[in-house]
Amino acid sequence: MRLYPEQLATHLQAGLAPCYFIYGDEPLLKQEALDTLRHTARTLGFDERTRFDADPSLDWDDIFSASQSLSLFSQRQIIEVHLPEKLDKTASERLRELLKQCHPDLLLLVTGPKLNQQQQKGAWFKALSAAGPVMPVFTPDARHFGRWLAQRLQQHGMSADSEALQWLAYAFEGNLLGVNGEIEKLALQNLPQPLTLPVLQNLVQPHHQFNPFQLLDPLLQGKVKRACRILLQLRTEGIEAGMLCHLLARELSTLQQLQLGLQSGQSFAQLATSLHVWSSRQSLMQSALARVPLAKLQQLQAMLAAADRAIAAFDDDEAWRWLYSICVGFLDERLMVINP
Incomplete structure (x- = not known):
């Protein structure tokens, strides 16, 4: 099942899946998705969280041990596995083994970088897709960035006229972290709505970011x-x-x-x-x-x-x-x- 960041809140109303795979090159959306899943899990009694980085030095037996043990203070736990740019054969096999260990008291959160089409055809990716929702997180392109900004402003109780929104999209294209910080600052100032171009140009310093x-x-x-x-x-x-x-x-x-x-x-x-x-x-x-x-x-x-x-x-x-x-x-x- 493919799930997009804007669909996550609605998805969680039906409950948590046993495993989620979040991958892509957009740090803000990836972090927000992880935070939402962690918060939801905590409300359901997942009080213990352990993180593993799946680099070549990782001992996968440590993950298996953690997945099968519960502390005296928690009956449910979250295990996070952060994948590297490339997954070797051994890591791919152990990851697929780990997915078979999922149980109701274990939430598995797996994150990874942006993947090419060949990687998405791999056995480990297919196993993750079968285990739970797969969530790609990418920076909105120029066609959709304005709509994303309008939604983000709305989340903070604000709006902007079309001219102001266009300028904001131009000023921060490719830099979601930067524009999110500016929106949070604007929300604290109790500004008249909708925001206008002169107001934004006076208060916001542009910062594009491209790859x-x-x-x-x-x-x-x-x-x-x-x-x-x-x-x-x-x-x-x-x-x-x-x-x-x-x-x-x-x-x-x-x-x-x-x-x-x-x-x-x-x-x-x-x-x-x-x-x-x-x-x-x-x-x-x-x-x-x-x-x-x-x-x-x-x-x-x-x-x-x-x-x-x-x-x-x-x-x-x-x-x-x-x-x-x-x-x-x-x-x-x-x-x-x-x-x-």
Whole structure:
């Protein structure tokens, strides 16, 4: 059963499941989900909590011992297992064994990082999915961030007009921890409602936060203005130009192989499968292919090579200029004059 953070409160009205798996890269939503489950469990008599980090040094027998023992002061207990980026074969097998030990006086809370599609096909993930709800927690994307902010404001007894909400979404995109802190501060000030743009601009300091992968989707969609804004913010946050070159090289290579395959008469579905393009990204790739022909892709790759040479020469400013030009290059089909 897949469960989303906004559904958790309703789900818990029917009672606790024996096991929950919370995974993803959004720390605020992950922590809030854990806190909600812990609080609910405490009201039901789960007074003892033990945490284990499933790194290579973990002795899994310690978890099994804890799961089968009860203290004099508690008849019900919570065991939390925090998974690493990758789970080796031994850890996968022991985790599946542990899931078989669940009983009514034991609540198992398992957390993990963001998982790719291959990891979600693993036996351990399937076992967790069968044992109880699986909850992915991700930062809302730009399309849904405004709605998330409106709901968060409402939880604190506040609202904002459309202009103020749009500014707040722009000012804190990708940074839920930051905007949640600001909302909590605003709630303490008993401000007139709805909040307006001048009020927010006077009281709130913007703080965007992006990761390098968030640069790719706007480029594929042709949303160049947004991509350039993300690029500039990534530089401000200290992301290295070399990392972005690596990501862009992989994306451009995939696009070029797709274009060449389409020109040779192959179907997009066949090409996407052979190139391991995730189903969730196929529509983005198709959008880019319709807008960026092969000749343009070759130009963008030449510009990327120029950025790589600038990095090798320790000319960071030049590298970032080329990266900005690459972003602009996704705008339309017009070819550009370049001097790599």
